[in-house]
Amino acid sequence: MGGRNPGAAVHARAGPWQTGGMSWYDNAAAPWNFVSRKLITARLVTMWIWLGILILGGLVASLLTGAPLLLLVPAAALLLGGWGSWLIVRQVTAHAWAEDEEDLLVRRGRMFRSVTVVPYGRMQFVDVKAGPLERALGIAKVQLHTASPGTDASISGVPASEADRLRDRLTTRGEARLAGL
Amino acid sequence: MNDTTGYVYHAPREWTRLHPVSPLLGGWVFLGLILAYWIHNQLPAWVDGGDDNSLAFFDQFPFLWLVLAALLAFAATIGISFWQWRRTEYRIGDDAVYLRQGIVTRQQRQARLDRLQAVDVVQPLLARLFGFAAINVQVAGGQKSGVELKFLRLGDAEALRNEILALAAGVKEEKATGDDAAGTTAPTAAPDATTADTTASSGIRGHLAARAGALSNPEAVLSGTERVRTAVAAAEEREVYTLPLKRLLLSIVLSGATFFLLTLPFVGLIAFFVFRVDVVAAVGAAIGTSLVAIVTALAGLLGFFWTRLNGGFGFTAGISADGLRLRHGLTETRRQTVPPGRVQAIRLYQPFLWRGQDWWRITINVAGYGEDQESVSVLHPVATREEAIRAVWLVLPDLGDPDPYGTLGHALHGHGADGGFTASPEAARRVDPLQWRFRGVRATDRALLIRRGRWERELFVVPHERTQSLGLTQGPIRRALGLANVVVHSTQGPVTPVAAHLAVDDAIELLDAQAARAREGRRRQTPEQWMSAVGLETGASDE
Numbered sequence: 001m002g003g004r005n006p007g008a009a010v011h012a013r014a015g016p017w018q019t020g021g022m023s024w025y026d027n028a029a030a031p032w033n034f035v036s037r038k039l040i041t042a043r044l045v046t047m048w049i050w051l052g053i054l055i056l057g058g059l060v061a062s063l064l065t066g067a068p069l070l071l072l073v074p075a076a077a078l079l080l081g082g083w084g085s086w087l088i089v090r091q092v093t094a095h096a097w098a099e100d101e102e103d104l105l106v107r108r109g110r111m112f113r114s115v116t117v118v119p120y121g122r123m124q125f126v127d128v129k130a131g132p133l134e135r136a137l138g139i140a141k142v143q144l145h146t147a148s149p150g151t152d153a154s155i156s157g158v159p160a161s162e163a164d165r166l167r168d169r170l171t172t173r174g175e176a177r178l179a180g181l
Numbered sequence: 182m183n184d185t186t187g188y189v190y191h192a193p194r195e196w197t198r199l200h201p202v203s204p205l206l207g208g209w210v211f212l213g214l215i216l217a218y219w220i221h222n223q224l225p226a227w228v229d230g231g232d233d234n235s236l237a238f239f240d241q242f243p244f245l246w247l248v249l250a251a252l253l254a255f256a257a258t259i260g261i262s263f264w265q266w267r268r269t270e271y272r273i274g275d276d277a278v279y280l281r282q283g284i285v286t287r288q289q290r291q292a293r294l295d296r297l298q299a300v301d302v303v304q305p306l307l308a309r310l311f312g313f314a315a316i317n318v319q320v321a322g323g324q325k326s327g328v329e330l331k332f333l334r335l336g337d338a339e340a341l342r343n344e345i346l347a348l349a350a351g352v353k354e355e356k357a358t359g360d361d362a363a364g365t366t367a368p369t370a371a372p373d374a375t376t377a378d379t380t381a382s383s384g385i386r387g388h389l390a391a392r393a394g395a396l397s398n399p400e401a402v403l404s405g406t407e408r409v410r411t412a413v414a415a416a417e418e419r420e421v422y423t424l425p426l427k428r429l430l431l432s433i434v435l436s437g438a439t440f441f442l443l444t445l446p447f448v449g450l451i452a453f454f455v456f457r458v459d460v461v462a463a464v465g466a467a468i469g470t471s472l473v474a475i476v477t478a479l480a481g482l483l484g485f486f487w488t489r490l491n492g493g494f495g496f497t498a499g500i501s502a503d504g505l506r507l508r509h510g511l512t513e514t515r516r517q518t519v520p521p522g523r524v525q526a527i528r529l530y531q532p533f534l535w536r537g538q539d540w541w542r543i544t545i546n547v548a549g550y551g552e553d554q555e556s557v558s559v560l561h562p563v564a565t566r567e568e569a570i571r572a573v574w575l576v577l578p579d580l581g582d583p584d585p586y587g588t589l590g591h592a593l594h595g596h597g598a599d600g601g602f603t604a605s606p607e608a609a610r611r612v613d614p615l616q617w618r619f620r621g622v623r624a625t626d627r628a629l630l631i632r633r634g635r636w637e638r639e640l641f642v643v644p645h646e647r648t649q650s651l652g653l654t655q656g657p658i659r660r661a662l663g664l665a666n667v668v669v670h671s672t673q674g675p676v677t678p679v680a681a682h683l684a685v686d687d688a689i690e691l692l693d694a695q696a697a698r699a700r701e702g703r704r705r706q707t708p709e710q711w712m713s714a715v716g717l718e719t720g721a722s723d724e
Contacts, residue, residue: 024655024685025653025689025692027689027693102696102700103696103700111656111657112654112655112656112657113654113655113660114652114653114654114655115652115653115654115692116650116651116652116653117650117651117652117653117692117696118650119648119650119696119699119700119703121703122649122650146649146650146670147321147548147649147672148649148650148670148671148672148673149673150649150650150652150668150670150671150677151649151650151652151670152652153650177703179646179703180522181296181298181321181523181525181548181647181672
């Protein structure tokens with residue numbers, strides 16, 4: 001299969017959680033780089049802030065009105081939060097990228113999983129973004145743009161120092177292999 | 182316009198205004214409003230049921246005042262347009278088309294010719310009546326990155342297009358070998374040189390003198406309206422297909438919208454006899470409330486017919502050295518030139534009602550057109566099977582297959598694994614009971630073919646070198662069934678190729694193989710300056 005090394009499965013399975021069950025894409029010649037675990041913290045914090053507001057609101061409302069049924073809201077939020085937290089951990093630990101000879105591969109998701117293959121020569125530009133929370137945790141999001149709006153090639157949770165290097169690497173490779181549209 | 186036959190148009194190398202008539206071609210909407218109001222007042226009250234208050238606001242003023250107000254608004258619009266026109270200037274350089282405009286905020290925009298994706302000459306109805314045209318230069322690089330010049334005289338617009346295409350094609354490389362001595366001494370003339378006649382364009386003219394044959398054979402559309410008076414003749418064109426009006430009309434009749442209109446009475450009958458609904462009263466009530474509302478609803482439906490008719494009327498496709506040429510339009514006409522290698526993906530679609538005739542609607546992705554209306558992204562509104570294959574050939578002269586007819590035949594009508602297609606496995610039946618047998622993917626040396634559809638059919642053709650990126654996706658249900666989708670990301674447009682419900686192993690193999698093929702394709706793809714690639718211009722100037 002092209003220049004890819006089928007034996008790379010060993011690298012691919014280096015993650016702490018196995019992709020499990022059915023075989024899934026791991027034919028990258030280069031090793032998969034898993035994103036930083038700090039992304040879990042970042043996503044958990046964001047999610048629980050919203051849920052926290054909901055829970056507090058529900059509690060206050062039920063105290064004020066004395067309607068015990070309103071307690072269902074915080075209960076539901078808690079359940080949702082528990083499930084969401086589990087999802088976030090699963091998602092983040094499946095999110096990885098690999099830099100092949102000619103293409104960048106981005107792998108994401110566990111329940112809905114996807115692999116995106118972006119040739120370096122097709123990259124129009126690269127974005128590095130980090131919000132306040134992400135900056136505090138020292139991670140950033142690297143997003144690649146091609147001429148196609150369908151290309152979903154963003155890598156969240158790249159360690160900040162690595163993000164800049166990754167961007168430079170991608171840009172250099174892109175320029176070297178730049179192809180017309 | 183025959184009195185100007187001695188005049189030869191040159192694309193301006195210095196800042197130039199558009200044609201002075203341009204501001205007059207807008208602003209008519211206010212007069213139209215007054216007309217609408219007048220008609221509204223003349224009509225009997227039952228037409229809009231009396232509770233339509235959209236125009237009631239105007240009733241408090243005398244009609245004469247309204248006319249005066251409209252005239253004032255009209256004059257103001259024309260005045261502002263005139264001011265805008267004064268502040269809008271364009272010029273072409275060797276590398277780009279430049280446009281600067283704006284009254285309060287000045288905006289300067291350049292369309293780089295090496296990113297050129299298509300050049301359209303558009304004539305809206307009013308402009309067309311008076312022999313004017315707008316020119317749209319589409320470049321890659323996101324929405325709104327193109328340059329639109331409106332309006333120029335039709336002949337000038339054609340000439341400007343030809344010159345832009347000649348420059349973008351890399352014909353200027355020819356300058357060094359041009360027969361004009363002045364041209365050879367100034368091969369790198371500054372783009373804003375004002376001595377355009379003797380320097381920058383001489384090389385092009387040298388080249389175009391070679392194409393002079395085309396001058397005696399101007400485009401058919403032009404021949405009736407305006408003489409070609411241009412330094413740069415259009416690249417010679419060979420017509421490939423024309424859509425007969427009869428087929429277009431029949432295709433519109435054979436559409437879902439017609440089907441809907443025809444079944445309405447039957448639905449009414451069933452409602453009347455089976456469910457005992459008093460249809461007459463219901464319809465009467467509906468009409469009673471507002472005829473205008475019903476007319477609006479019908480207009481939406483008719484809008485579909487109108488777009489199809491207007492867009493497909495007189496549809497003609499040809500091939501020239503400058504690439505694909507498409508001409509079409511009933512009231513608004515459009516002449517598109519898409520240089521070689523600019524078509525990113527093709528979709529052939531056959532609605533259920535067209536099966537008997539074996540007709541196909543063919544749409545394309547061209548980067549500059551973006552999310553534009555369907556009028557610009559059609560390669561053939563109603564193709565016979567033969568024409569459909571020819572249309573694919575127009576875009577991909579070499580399909581990379583020893584038997585292109587057989588392969589495309591299988592792609593259009595086959596099912597299962599015939600024709601070397603990779604079909605969906607039987608597990609796909611659970612999620613896709615109707616058409617799983619009809620899904621298939623096959624790669625030739627030059628393009629990827631993706632087929633689907635049982636009742637209606639669809640075929641995607643994506644040239645390998647045009648693949649932007651690839652995706653492999655799988656949700657929980659497909660995962661349980663061992664299926665996955667392969668998505669080919671193309672530029673923005675109506676064509677979004679997906680190979681759905683493949684066996685996981687097939688999908689993974691396809692992804693890898695396709696990435697390798699795209700890599701291979703990018704290596705041998707045609708350069709952006711299509712003429713400098715094949716050396717066509719050298720051959721032409723020797724003649």
